[in-house]
Amino acid sequence: MSASAVPAETPGGPRRWLTADRGRLINLGFFVAFVALIVVASTTTDAFLTENNATNLLRQSVTTGLLALGMLVVILTGGIDLSVGSIVALTGVMAAGLSADMPIALAMAVAIGVGVVCGAVNGVLIARFRLAPFVVTLAALTTIRGLTYVYSEVPITPTNASFLALGSDRVGFVPVATIIMLVAFAIVWVFLTRTTVGRAIVAIGGNEAAVRLAGISVRRHVILAYVISGFCAGLAGVILASRVGIAQPSVGVAFELNAIAACVIGGARLSGGKGSVIGTLGGVALLTLIDNLLTLYDVQSYWQQVLKGLIIAAVVLARRQEEGR
Amino acid sequence: MTLVLEGVRKSFGGVEVLHGIDLEARAGEVVALAGANGAGKSTLINILSGALPRDAGRIVLDGEELALRSPREAQHLGIRTVHQELSLVPDLTVAENVLLGALPARGGFVSWRRAERRARELLERAGFGAIDPRAIAGDLSVARQQMVEIAKALASEPRILILDEPSAVLAGDDLERLFALIADLRAHGVLVLYVSHRLEEVMRIADRVTVLKDGRLVFDAPPAQTSEGEIVRHMAGRRLDEVYPERGRRPGEVLLAAEGVSREGVFEDVSLEVRAGEVVGLFGLVGSGRSELAECLFGAAPISGGRITMEGEPLRLRSPRDAIHAGIALVTEDRKRTGLVLDLSVRDNASLATMGAISHATFIDRRAQTRRVDAAIDDLDVRPRDIERPVWQLSGGNQQKVVLTKWLLARPRVLILDEPTRGVDVASRVDLYRLVDDMTRTEGVGVLMISSDLTEVLGLSDRVLVMHEGAIVADIPGAEATEESVLAHAIGVAA
Numbered sequence: 121m122s123a124s125a126v127p128a129e130t131p132g133g134p135r136r137w138l139t140a141d142r143g144r145l146i147n148l149g150f151f152v153a154f155v156a157l158i159v160v161a162s163t164t165t166d167a168f169l170t171e172n173n174a175t176n177l178l179r180q181s182v183t184t185g186l187l188a189l190g191m192l193v194v195i196l197t198g199g200i201d202l203s204v205g206s207i208v209a210l211t212g213v214m215a216a217g218l219s220a221d222m223p224i225a226l227a228m229a230v231a232i233g234v235g236v237v238c239g240a241v242n243g244v245l246i247a248r249f250r251l252a253p254f255v256v257t258l259a260a261l262t263t264i265r266g267l268t269y270v271y272s273e274v275p276i277t278p279t280n281a282s283f284l285a286l287g288s289d290r291v292g293f294v295p296v297a298t299i300i301m302l303v304a305f306a307i308v309w310v311f312l313t314r315t316t317v318g319r320a321i322v323a324i325g326g327n328e329a330a331v332r333l334a335g336i337s338v339r340r341h342v343i344l345a346y347v348i349s350g351f352c353a354g355l356a357g358v359i360l361a362s363r364v365g366i367a368q369p370s371v372g373v374a375f376e377l378n379a380i381a382a383c384v385i386g387g388a389r390l391s392g393g394k395g396s397v398i399g400t401l402g403g404v405a406l407l408t409l410i411d412n413l414l415t416l417y418d419v420q421s422y423w424q425q426v427l428k429g430l431i432i433a434a435v436v437l438a439r440r441q442e443e444g445r
Numbered sequence: 446m447t448l449v450l451e452g453v454r455k456s457f458g459g460v461e462v463l464h465g466i467d468l469e470a471r472a473g474e475v476v477a478l479a480g481a482n483g484a485g486k487s488t489l490i491n492i493l494s495g496a497l498p499r500d501a502g503r504i505v506l507d508g509e510e511l512a513l514r515s516p517r518e519a520q521h522l523g524i525r526t527v528h529q530e531l532s533l534v535p536d537l538t539v540a541e542n543v544l545l546g547a548l549p550a551r552g553g554f555v556s557w558r559r560a561e562r563r564a565r566e567l568l569e570r571a572g573f574g575a576i577d578p579r580a581i582a583g584d585l586s587v588a589r590q591q592m593v594e595i596a597k598a599l600a601s602e603p604r605i606l607i608l609d610e611p612s613a614v615l616a617g618d619d620l621e622r623l624f625a626l627i628a629d630l631r632a633h634g635v636l637v638l639y640v641s642h643r644l645e646e647v648m649r650i651a652d653r654v655t656v657l658k659d660g661r662l663v664f665d666a667p668p669a670q671t672s673e674g675e676i677v678r679h680m681a682g683r684r685l686d687e688v689y690p691e692r693g694r695r696p697g698e699v700l701l702a703a704e705g706v707s708r709e710g711v712f713e714d715v716s717l718e719v720r721a722g723e724v725v726g727l728f729g730l731v732g733s734g735r736s737e738l739a740e741c742l743f744g745a746a747p748i749s750g751g752r753i754t755m756e757g758e759p760l761r762l763r764s765p766r767d768a769i770h771a772g773i774a775l776v777t778e779d780r781k782r783t784g785l786v787l788d789l790s791v792r793d794n795a796s797l798a799t800m801g802a803i804s805h806a807t808f809i810d811r812r813a814q815t816r817r818v819d820a821a822i823d824d825l826d827v828r829p830r831d832i833e834r835p836v837w838q839l840s841g842g843n844q845q846k847v848v849l850t851k852w853l854l855a856r857p858r859v860l861i862l863d864e865p866t867r868g869v870d871v872a873s874r875v876d877l878y879r880l881v882d883d884m885t886r887t888e889g890v891g892v893l894m895i896s897s898d899l900t901e902v903l904g905l906s907d908r909v910l911v912m913h914e915g916a917i918v919a920d921i922p923g924a925e926a927t928e929e930s931v932l933a934h935a936i937g938v939a940a
Contacts, residue, residue: 315807316800319793326786333745333775333783334798334851335766393788 146438147387150402157409167416171293178298179287179363181408183208183356185301185401187379188386189308190239190352192400195383196312197345198325198392199253203242203260204353204379208372210268211235211357216276216367219283228286228362232354238264239350243343261376268369276367287363297359304352309397321345325392382407385435446472446507446604448636453502455488457868462488464660465502470653472604472634475627477651479642481680481730481899481932485660486640487529490609493638494526495519523604527594529613535583540564542582543597567596570629572622587614595623606630607638612646613732624650642680642730642936644673656680677932689904690882692923696907697721698756700891701773701859703742706751711737712915714751719859719891724881726906726923727895730935734915735895736778739863742893743775744768755859769798774857776848778864778895780841784848787837791827792818794836795850802854821850826876842873849880860884862894866901878905899928913937 161168187204194201211231218227238260245256278284289296312318320341323331332338361367384390385406386399410431414424448470455463463485470476480486491497493504495516504511506522513519519526533542540560541548549559564578573592576585582593591614598606608627612620627637627650641647647654648668656664656679664671664679701719706712712734719725729735740746742753744762753760755771762768765775777783785794795818796803803813818832825846827839836847845865852860862881866874882905884890896902902909909926911919911934919934933939 314809314811316804316809317807319797319800319809323786323789323793323797326788327783329783330786331797333743333765333777335764335769336797336800337764337766393786 147399149438150385150406150435154402154406154409157413161409161413161416165416168413173412173416175290175293175295177408177412178293179295180412181404182295182297182301182363183360183375184378184382184407185404186304186352186356186359187375188382188400188404189301189304189397190349191376191379192383192386192388192395192397193308193312193321193345193348194253195380195388195390196322196325196392196395197342198328199246199342199345200257200380200390201239201242201346201349201353202254202257202376203238203264204349204356205372205375206261206264206268207235207238207350207353208357208360208375209369210238210264210271211354212361212367212371213268213272213276213369215358216278216283216361217272219278219280224278224280224283228358231358232351235350235352235354235357236347237350239346239348239353240343242350243346246346247339247342272367272369275369277365278361278367284362284365287359287361287365297363300355300359304355305397305401308348312397317341317344322393325389325394327393378407381432384439385432387439446634446636447505448605449503449505451503451505453489453492453504454500455485455492455497456500460868462660463492463499466657466660466662468655468662468665470636470638472636473631475631475637475639475650475652477647477654478638478640478657479644479647479654479676479680480657481642481897484657484680486657487609488660489657490526490528490607490638490640493519493605493607494524494528496526520601523602524607525598525601525603525605526607527591527598527609527611529609531587531590531594533582533590533593533597535581537582538578539568539576539580539582539585539593540578542593543567543578543600545597547600563600564596567599568592571596571599571626573619588616588619591615592619595626603635605636605638607640609640610642611639612641612643620646644676644936644938647676648673673938674929677929677936677938680932689878689901692907694722694724694882694885694907696723696891697889700756701742701893702754702757703738704752704754706738706741706753707749708734708737708741708746709749712912715912715915715917716751717893717910717917717920719893721858721889721891722885723907724885724892724894724905724923726902726909727893727912728897728899728902728909728931728935729895729912730897733912733935735912736863738912739775739777739861739893739895742768742861743773745775769855769857772856772858773861774798774852774855774859775861776845776852776863776865778867780844780848785836785844788835790833790835791822791839791847791850792832794847795821795832795854798851799854817854818850821854822846825850825853825880840873841868842876845869846873846876849877853880853884857890859891859893862892862896864896864898865894866896866898874901881905899931902926903928903931911935 167173191201211234214234215228215231218230242257242260245251246253287297312322320331320336324338324341328338382403383395383400385403386396388395410428414427450466450468453463453466454461466489478486492499495513495518504513511522543564544560548555549563550556561578568574568576573596576589576592582590591611611623615623630637639651651668653665653667654671654676655662656676658680697720699718699720703715703717706715715738727735741748744765744767753762760771792814796814803810822830827843827846836844865877881892885892894905903926906923908923909921909931910917911931913935
């Protein structure tokens with residue numbers, strides 16, 4: 121049966137097809153805008169198309185990228201994780217602090233494990249006790265930030281220089297951290313599209329009742345989503361501390377907002393059930409590129425914030441029509 | 446005042462549900478509107494209250510044709526409706542709800558004293574003076590909330606008051622007070638449209654009884670000139686078509702059985718059996734407890750008493766997972782709300798209940814999944830035959846087939862169908878009936894089919910159970926069941 125025969129038997133079919141096309145059109149639009157940005161940037165400023173800047177760009181995208189990736193999994197279930205910025209700070213200072221007493225790899229693993237625990241606590245409170253994700257992770261945001269300062273009030277500078285390896289090593293001009301992030305994106309993509317657990321997570325956000333009635337444990341999958349987000353945030357925190365060379369307890373404020381923005385730009389629906397790994401990667405790239413360009417053009421940082429906000433609003437507005445049904 | 450309806454028509458997704466309604470009613474008249482579920486009562490009411498646009502026909506009030514584009518417009522004309530679903534704001538007080546949008550105020554500040562006084566007056570007028578205007582609406586019982594709704598409708602001094610099945614929640618003295626109110630309104634020249642399938646009350650309070658059957662007004666007479674039996678006959682109407690497969694199945698041993706099962710506040714002491722290769726029809730009006738019973742049999746809701754067995758073995762159903770494990774499947778009543786993940790593909794939806802069977806170490810075997818789903822949707826004739834299509838793009842009938850596919854792939858031994866053909870076109874219905882027949886004959890699946898479509902229940906069932914107010918009141922062999930007998934049991938007027 122040809123696709124064109126479908127709308128006739130689907131109430132409101134033709135309009136829905138238009139909106140589906142519109143979604144594709146918007147994605148194409150993003151791609152074009154992205155390419156245009158790069159072309160404009162490389163023709164108007166010499167600083168853009170340098171190996172140095174490319175490395176910087178790729179490196180800067182890692183934190184937002186990992187946070188957005190974990191956030192996407194949570195958003196797909198219909199939730200939100202506001203605590204990721206605080207987890208970045210806690211895991212960063214812990215990795216740096218612990219590296220004084222144990223092998224660096226172990227210190228980092230323990231720190232990431234702490235991120236996983238934070239996510240698990242969020243998940244249990246949300247799924248087991250049926251509390252609102254927004255409220256639970258808002259409470260976690262404060263609590264974890266506080267714990268970070270309890271752990272260390274002052275920035276920690278790791279003494280061992282090899283602590284910096286994870287954040288600064290490169291293969292050619294590509295940072296190792298970026299490769300890790302891309303691998304994480306690939307894994308999550310496979311997870312969400314090819315595994316039973318991943319499909320269940322996507323389905324929960326679309327219709328929790330139907331999933332439960334299909335004999336699937338909603339609770340376990342929701343907890344897992346927050347665990348994944350906690351893991352990604354922990355990984356991001358460790359990488360960030362390693363890149364900067366100093367673990368600041370104050371780092372990561374409002375990072376969760378960038379992560380959410382990247383997901384939404386990538387087509388995720390905040391009520392769950394809809395979102396794309398590749399779209400989110402595109403959202404991360406766009407946000408990083410905008411930051412980079414505004415810096416290269418010497419735009420004052422406050423104006424950077426204003427512009428970024430306006431761009432996000434414009435993107436959401438453009439996507440609004442997709443939600444029209 | 447005269448309200449005239451001429452040739453009012455309405456279709457949903459290409460299926461006409463009101464085929465040209467003509468009705469005339471005057472000020473000071475109480476017109477009862479009776480009809481079985483799905484007869485079109487709600488649609489007609491929604492059109493009159495401005496909640497749904499009509500496709501064709503005229504609605505004329507005192508010689509002036511009404512557009513009725515919104516509930517607001519209807520209310521401006523003095524048409525107020527008390528719907529079955531409550532529309533109170535649960536966190537506000539009774540007074541605020543009653544006077545919603547019309548709170549007495551001076552200079553922008555609400556005068557709470559006047560608001561409470563006015564709300565109390567309205568509640569007293571309606572006979573519900575016992576309700577405190579300062580109470581929070583959400584704290585009240587459903588019956589009292591319904592009374593608040595009625596007081597709210599009175600607040601705007603309606604000329605036409607539509608009551609949609611008020612006796613579904615009001616009973617006893619409350620109902621008597623409502624009848625007194627209706628008599629009072631009639632004396633004051635209000636036209637009351639009273640929707641109900643409870644004939645006893647209809648006969649008591651109405652000046653005229655009208656019957657809606659399959660989207661047509663088939664009967665209109667004063668109570669004095671008719672009888673409950675005659676009305677029931679008109680509600681039941683036509684004969685069976687040829688869309689149903691022949692009966693003559695040979696039921697085997699008992700598979701699923703409920704023994705004295707209760708669910709607190711919903712139904713009590715319900716017993717039933719479903720045998721291998723048998724189709725058991727369960728008929729009951731909305732609110733009789735049938736869907737809630739299905740939930741319990743599927744482990745989606747806990748039971749408060751009795752036991753459920755499979756081949757004589759007691760089952761402990763803590764979740765749908767347990768029921769699925771025991772070989773039970775449930776096609777729920779509302780496929781969009783509880784059956785499908787609309788954004789996901791046919792592939793995902795169809796394999797949602799059987800992902801474990803087509804995966805290795807949680808990795809889905811896409812090829813096996815494609816093979817199974819594709820074969821199943823081909824068998825069921827899902828159109829288009831495209832497993833990657835999101836299900837929201839499919840028609841109602843095809844969506845329902847996807848839900849069925851999901852459960853067929855789980856190879857259940859007992860299949861519970863709750864309103865399997867609601868919003869499903871005739872062609873797809875025939876496919877579904879054929880499939881049910883096939884499963885019972887070739888695989889010995891036991892089917893429990895809950896439906897408010899009487900013709901369907903009679904056409905397909907080997908046995909018909911009738912549920913009324915939380916109890917199974919009749920168990921009739923399919924060959925002996927008639928529309929009159931089943932409906933009479935369901936309404937509670939059987940001898």
